[in-house]
Structure formats: C-alpha cells, structure tokens
Amino acid sequence: MAKLQAGYLFPEIARRRAAHLLKYPDAKIISLGIGDTTEPIPDVITNAMGERAHALSTIDGYSGYGAEQGEKKLRSAIAATYYADLGIEDSDIFVSDGAKCDISRLQVLFGSNVTIAVQDPSYPAYVDSSVIMGQTGLYQQDVQKYGNIEYMRCNPENGFFPDLSTVPRTDIIFFCSPNNPTGAAASRDQLTRLVKFAKDNGSIIVYDSAYAMYISDDSPKSIFEIPGAKEVAVETASFSKYAGFTGVRLGWTVVPKELLFSDGHPVAKDFNRIVCTCFNGASNIAQAGGLACLSPEGLKAMHDVVGFYKENTEIIVDTFTSLGFNVYGAKNAPYVWVHFPGRNSWDVFAEILEKANVVTTPGSGFGPGGEGFVRVSAFGHRDNIIEAARRLKQLYK
C-alpha cells in the first residue's frame, strides 16, 4: 500500500474540484472529467427494477441469496446478446457489480507473483490494483512508472497500438478497447496480433470492453471475435456506460472454459472459487435491470442513450478541431483525447478548471504516456456540453 502514489485518480480530481469550489463558491462547474453518466435510465429498465423491488415484499416474489455467478436468465441473455456465434456459453459468464470490481477480483486470482503489462495510457485501476496486490516494484519518480510493470506505449505515432515486437513477455496483459482514455479501438488485425502475442508467450489477456457499444466502425466489439482468443483471454464488461448503471452497479466477466493455466487447470474454476468466496452476487434488483436492458426495448433504449452521448462527442471534437487542436479517439468511444503538445497535463487541467470552470481529466493520470493530453468526457447534459464548448472556445480562441 505504501508504494501507491497519492490518491486514486478520480477521487483526486474530485478533491481539486472541491478546492476550486471553495475558492470560487459561485463557479458554475461543468464536469467532463470522470466518465460519469448523466442521462436518465430508460423507463423500460427502471420499471423492471421497480417491479423486482416490489416483488421482494411478496411471498412469491421474494428471493434471498442468488447464485454468486449471477441469475441464469441474465447469464444466458448476456451470452446470446453479446457473444452469439462466438462459442461463449452461459456458464462462461460471471455477472458482477461492475468491471472495476471484477478487475480486482481477477488480481486476487492472479496473486502477487505475476508480471503485468498495461497500455500506456490506460484506466488507472489496472496499475493501482496491481500495486495493492504487491505485484509491482517501487514507483520511479523520474519515469513515472512502477517497477515490474510493462508500460506499452500507445500514442498517435503508433496508431495507439503498441509495438509488440518491443514488449517483453508478462504473465498478464491488461488491454482496454475502445481504450479509456484515448478512445482508440483496436482493429481486427491488431487484436489478431495481440492474441498471437499472448499465445506465443503463454500470457493471459484481461480485455476490458466496457465501451464496446460505442464502436462505430468495424472494430471487434469482443476479443472473442478473434479466433483462438478463448484460449488466452478473459473479457470484462459493464452496463454502466450503456444504460447509465454507474450507480446501479452491474457488469460481467467472461472466463471461457478453454482458458487454462500452464498446468492445464481451468482459469474459470479458480475464478468461480474467488467469486464464491469473495463476492455474493450482484444485487438482484440490478440484475432485473440488466435483464430488461437486453430485451428488444431495452436494447433500443440503450442504443439511443449511447447515440446521445456520441452526439455530445461530436460537439466536443468539433470544438477542439475548430480551435486547431489535434484530437484523437471519439469515433468509437465517449472520450475525446486532446493533444496539448509540450504542456503538462495537470497544468492544462488546472487552466481549464480555473478559466473555464470545466473539469477534464489530465492525461498523465492514466500513465506517463498520457502526458501532454487531456481526456474530455462526452457524458453530460446537452446544454452543459454546449456551454462547455462555448467556454473552451473563449479560452483557446
């Protein structure tokens, strides 16, 4: 624990935001920082959760402990909706209270004696949970990296996909696509190379597809679209950014039975044991919501929510582009990755907060490879997005 640097990124941003408000109590802050959903959950989904809640007060509708792995119907609906024809079975799906929580349960599974690789930049929970589990060396201030973690640089020069020929073997490879924060989705060809790389090295890929529904082009929405991936990858996903479930808490992890440790022992068997020992299943009310999400009406409603945020993304892209900035991501993710060449990310963060009352996320918070960038989230009410765009135009005109 002592190795961890300062706070986890997002609570740190919340702290700085609060400090700003203390200084300027009347500031009308718009938050495009933490990727927090803002739009109401569609009725068809909340109705199902309300019904489940009320049913719990009846003899027939009451249920106690559910299966730790999730309700059968929901596991089945997830497999059918997202993994049809990919050979993923209901029993490969582990329903959870969210991808971030599953990442930590996976880390508990892997233990302290593994080596990991992460995209640089990437979602900080991979590195921080790795540090907490004792997998890493000390933080090296000069390079802003922890020892014993392989940082796979992803930048505009390499199309945000690491040069695997320079990446040493690790036991575990965390790979997020569409990537948080860069917004880059790996292509089929790139993922095919990644799967081959993992297979050649005997590595396990932890593939985070929490933003897959935002993909607009033909990039794979699941690692399991790649032949052979079932033998090298687990995939973690979430309803958070599709249905506004950031507070409701519901996600899932796919652990294919084809994935084996080097001694031939199935990874799923151990993950199941972790889930049964360290977790008691997602809230049954949230699971009722998840099932409604995957009904025809629910899928349509989620598609509309995603579409709304994608329109926001376009407004943000247009804003920065018109100001002459180079922006990345955005097409396949609700994040715009804006380049401020030569500048310090936290300085840019502070400048935008101080002068435009807009909260962003400093790129360096996602790893040293994020230095010189800020992540602008497209989660926001439309009028806030438009107002933020206006303020940013004023600031950088």
Add this chain to the structure above:
Amino acid sequence: MAKLQAGYLFPEIARRRAAHLLKYPDAKIISLGIGDTTEPIPDVITNAMGERAHALSTIDGYSGYGAEQGEKKLRSAIAATYYADLGIEDSDIFVSDGAKCDISRLQVLFGSNVTIAVQDPSYPAYVDSSVIMGQTGLYQQDVQKYGNIEYMRCNPENGFFPDLSTVPRTDIIFFCSPNNPTGAAASRDQLTRLVKFAKDNGSIIVYDSAYAMYISDDSPKSIFEIPGAKEVAVETASFSKYAGFTGVRLGWTVVPKELLFSDGHPVAKDFNRIVCTCFNGASNIAQAGGLACLSPEGLKAMHDVVGFYKENTEIIVDTFTSLGFNVYGAKNAPYVWVHFPGRNSWDVFAEILEKANVVTTPGSGFGPGGEGFVRVSAFGHRDNIIEAARRLKQLYK
C-alpha cells in the same frame, strides 16, 4: 488457490442437495442449511427501493457514480442508529455490498504477509479468503487445519470463548459475535478481555457483528461498546439477516480513525484507498433500501422480521431438546448448534438429508472444532420449520 480444499462450504452443500434431488426427484426438501432469509422484505423498505429505481429515469432523480464509501445520509443513519454514544463518526462508516465482500477487501488490505487467528468453528470466508490471499500454509489433512492460521477452539467446555492465555499472537483476529455457526454471543467481560489481548499483542480484531440484532441478553451488540476497542478493531455488519437483504446486497464496515498500523498510519486511510480502487460503492437502489431500514418504520419492521426468525429458533430448540440433544446458541442468533457427540458431521448431515429431506450444515465445515455438531438455521417459512421439526422428531424419536 491450489491449497484450497474442495469447494467453499455452501456451494458444496448446494451440490449435495442437488445430488439428493437427482436421486429422489420428488423429495420435498426443506433447507435449514445455508442461512438464507425467506421472509418478504417489509413494504416500507421495498417502496423506498422502488421509488429510487423509478427516480433514476427522471432528470432530477438520476444519479451516476456515488461515493465509493456510500451515500452520506446512509453513513450518517448507520452511525446514529448503531453507534450512538460510541464515538463512531459518519466518516468511519464504509457502506458496502455485504460483509463477505468486505472481509475480502480487508484481506486485500492486510496482504499476504500477515498471520491470522479465527474462532474454531467459524464462518468459512475468513479462512478461505486468507488461503486465497496466500497468508497460510498447506492444508494439514490430519488436523484439518491450514498451516499458519491460529484456530481458537470454542466449545461448550469453554463457553464458546477461547482461552486467550493459550492463543499465540497473530496480526489479525477474526471474531464473529454472535458467532456463526455456534450462535454464541460473547459477553462484555469476554470482549473486554479480547480487546485487552489485541492491545497487548498489537493485533487488529476484525469483528463480524452481522447477527447483532438477534441478541436477546445484555451482550454487547458492537465491539465498540468496549472501551479502547476503537484502537484495535474494525467491525463489519450487514442488512442481510435483518431486512432480508441477502439478495439485495448491503452492508457496512466501521474503520475508526483511531485504529493505526504499528507505524502510526491510519488503517482507515488504506481501507479507503482499497474501497476507491477495488470497489465502486453499493448499488444506489440498495442504499435507498438501507436508509428506509433505518427509519422508525423500517426499524420496527426489521425488529418484527428478526422476531419471526427468533420464534423459529425456539421451535427448533424445543424439537432437539425434547429429543434429548444438547443444543447451543439460539438465544442470541438465528442458529441452533446441535451436538451429536462422537459422530461425524457430514454423516449426520447426510442422515438428516437422506431420511428427513432436511438440509442442515455440517459443523466440521466451519473448522475442526465443529466436528460432532450440525448447524440448524432458523431461516424458513413457519410451516417449513414446523414440518422439519415433525420429520426430525420422527427420525430421532
């Protein structure tokens, strides 16, 4: 992981129950095994959850990510309801998705280089999560114990409280009171000794008070009733067995700011970091339910639910007592701990399942000190409890 013996206890019981049903498809099984609540959640609580669910589909009622530590109102209500006058502040309360999950997060906090002590018998999640975290040695088949865990024997001879003069120092002491499975609640005098023991040894007590509302006598309901406990203990608790939240998932852990590691660093600071990195808060709908639980009407309703299960407990106690068995627990917990001297717990479990179609829990599943006992849970519909009592009387008459 390879050190773990067979399955986690309760999934193993579910497996044996399923095998029994396969053999006797028409068997009318009554489950008094896993301590799973059966009675509907009171309306006042489900109404609040239904309302929160519906509010999430409105602009004003929507909320995304909540504080990882729980909603302020709920933290405040928990502190006021359960820890009034004990010096526990709102900020010491960490709301969670249940005590079992918090136990694993605490284990992640402690890491692999600690020694632990557990009551023997006790709830298996302490030992199993410890094995998973790599704190233990190999399982020793002859004594049915893991190496490097201190098993504090609790039996009728010592009034179910360990002889601390024979217990070696460990870093962590898991202590569950009222105990699952024995049903024994430690007295004020016993807990005072436990706190002194921890203080003298520089140990941290993880106090599991998930059944505190079942206490009928003057045993403390919180470790923090003992002077000095705030400097040596954390306490984990849950709505599961009070309001039927086993499937809804809501609990909390108290980490007093007075509790310091040996280097003076506050434990709460590190636990907060774990919660922020490995967890994203309990479901907001479940939290709305928790807040309703702590309203005057909710408290009355929970009291009635607990009272109902306590009546069940009396029926079970009377049944076994009338058959000449020695029974323990029951007064302060929804569990009856029945002694079958000289017999193997799993044999008794199998006998009761085979001949009475009643599922119990074999005492040895909770540690070697549980050998010769079975735990009978009082969670059940009244007619099932009465029918189970009838069958047991027939079996053991």
